[in-house]
Amino acid sequence: MTTLVLLSLLGFLVLFLGAFEQKKAILPVVIAGLSAAFVTNALSWDTSQTFYGMMRYDNYAVSFVGLMIFSVLMIMLLASYHFRNEDSHIADIYALMIFTLVGGLVMVSYASLVMLFVGIEILSIALYILAGSRRMNLSSNEASLKYFLMGAFASGFLLFGITLMYGVTGSFDLLVISDYVNGNEELPMLFITGVLLILIGFSFKIGAVPFHFWTPDVYQGTPTLITAFMATVVKTAGIAAFFHLFDICFSAIDGVWFNILWVIAAATILLGNVSAVMQNEAKRMLAWSSVAHAGYLLIPVLALNELSASAIFYYTAAYSVASISAFAVLLGISQFSNEMPVDQYKGLAKNNPIMTTALVIAMFSLAGIPPLAGFFGKYFVFVTAMESNLNIAVIIAIAGSLIGIYYYFKPVIFAFNQEVPPIEKIKGNAAFNFVLFAGIIISLIIGIFPDLLANLPGN
């Protein structure tokens, strides 16, 4: 709760600093505030408080919130590099990102469906504005509008589902709904429809096939920094909320949703990877890759056993770290240009050893090459799936990973290309270099010692 209050206050403080033209103070305040939030969040470990039946701040919430704060911190550091020459509206952007984080926090700690909806809306509305934050740019506006329309649809489905659920059980409380599911042999059609509508709403939010079609356009049009934000924080919050609900409420009725979700997961993995292969634009490629990763993340939800929570947590952590590195390198290479063809990476290696290392580690981690973090993410997903006998899903995931090698290796191969004139040394500020270093080190450390994170969310 302290974390929630602290983050909300931080958001307003940043807005005020912007209003009073204290531009220099913003970044230090944001970083100090986020670090403080990280600490207060860590202090709630093992306390497991419930707030008026609305929020339950247990270890599951603490670990995911910690991960999201960390990701936002990294992205803020990148922002200081990205906006170094710009001086308009930075405060708004920082503040909106913090509000998104607040939404994310609510999404992973809700104990009532109302709070779930409130969390999703706080997160989404801030994000619609962020997607359009480059106001003079046509594609940014397009992305914002598309994201808004799709998001509104998703929210509609979700809300409809929640309403039906309330109609049948008379409560928004997750535990009451869970008792209702466990206590009744025959569930009314209304309830089952509600479950499926909620499923569709979540699939929209995390970009799972066939509700994924907004992802490439939105990712491409959105400013790169915000894309990094969507790919990491938003995806983490989405999948954590998804699993939280299905784990508590719907585990007893997997007959209703299992087959549908199975098909969604398989299609997401395959279509995401195959489409990513065909992209010539770096951001679109990363967008499709994020679709594919959403598919891998759905497998532990399908398995729904005692390993699922840690598998999802570890996977999102590994994926977030690698994605932030990948987007950081992309930011460094493309500077302010909107065009980001994949062959922009050509000739990177010669003069930019650190950026190249970060790129190689990030791409290898996303591809799942041991002993990097991404490999253990996939590994945990496979173990979780096999524990529940989802052997076919594992084979599909393996096929997906193989296809993934193709497009993850493309930037790496281009980086070492010697036929084009090498890219000049790209100067980053201290924060930028720190993010690159952190990406390399963390991918290696949590890869070599996965125990550090593996059991955090608890069972």
Added chain:
Amino acid sequence: MITAILIAFPFLAALLMLVVPASKTKPVALAATLVQACITAWVIYLFDIYEKESLLANMQFILREEWINSLGISFFIGLDGISLLMVILTNFLLPLIVLSTWNKEIARPGLFYFLMLFMQSALVGVFVSLDAFLYYIFWELALIPIYFIVLLWGGENRIKITFKFFIYTLFGSLLMLAGIIWLYLQTSDGSFGIDSFYAVMLDSTAQRWIFWAFFIAYAIKIPLLPFHSWQPDTYTTAPNAGTMLLSGIMLKMGIYSILRWVLPIVPFAVDAYTDVVLYMAVGGIIYASWIALSQNDLKRLFAWSSIAHVGLITAGLFTLSRTGFQGALIQMIAHGVNVVGLFFVAEVILQRRNTSLISALGGIRTKAPVFASVFMIITFASIALPLTNGFIGEFLLLNSLYEYSYMFAAFAGLTVIFGAVYMLRAYKNTMLGEDSTEGFADLSMSEKLVFFPIVGLILFFGIYPQFIFNLTDESVKYLLEEIANHMALNY
């Protein structure tokens, strides 16, 4: 502890390469590999070949530290006769491979030797791992440096070829990973340790699935017949040191892994599929020999002949007999030494004449008698003449095949005849005859330092193969016992 040093030392040396100034990298890399060879020699001295009470009969220098507790993964390594033999192969070939690059101008030498030493560390790791998961990690780690070596220093079409190579091997590895996870879920104590894996009792259907999950990975690495298409291209495109690493050591990972991770775990499936594998192996021998007959490029010729040789080794393993196992082990060492020699011959010719096409060469013997003699000895070893290292292994392998089924032995025996034809023809056309072109400098000092140890090893193992028998006998006996026990218990 000493086992851990064998893995750690090349890794630390690899990191050192990144900071050493470019002009000093070659001597430092060579010194590092020589030190590693000395450590290996010391391990041979310490190793007790008569030990048979330990884990897996004579596993020694065992180190077992907890690593990822929650998943039952430990850092579990040790050396028995078979692993030690593979470690010897790796660590004694590496100085020669580094030395073979001595005269060559290499762009970004720091990165190049970093990758080579890193690869050495991973290869040793594969051979000493006793934890399936750790083994898998090293298995994959060995792939990454060689991928970059071929990608960055390779020849024509390298991007496409390395990519095919990578996808091929990774496909196999991922299947193996699924198999490993599945086996882990069946262990009684939830551990990846080799002792737990050997204790798992599977029914015959499960064994069949696990067999293919593992075997495809190894069949790709070795490579066996339908999975071989990455190999000739990769061997030809790779820079020479990379080809040596691939053919001399890396493909032995597959053969070693069959011995260690397939035969004792799924013996029933092995028994059921012996004929299938023998068809693949013997078919590969004939097919590859046939193609080798019509090759005009030395490197491609050696690549195809390598497929024929490893086919025979695999066939010997699947006879599940003591002669077959011993023959395979001896032949692995022999093939490792010979193929490194052969590819260095191709490299020497390539450096002096800028071509490795047989039709463009001839008469080198008159200009470079030492080189011609060395090439002749390696050629004889490769076609398994008595008193060379190739003879005893090939003899044992064919013998074991004959005991299993004389038909297979008859067809596999063709490899000797085919081998003699294409190797001697290549020798004749490059070394003998009239030389129409300009001169050919004889071997330089550094080249002699590569070739003479190889010739020494060829003769040493040809005359005294007992060394390998002694080293591996306990392990081989134990493996056969373990397989027999499994079969008796289950069915």
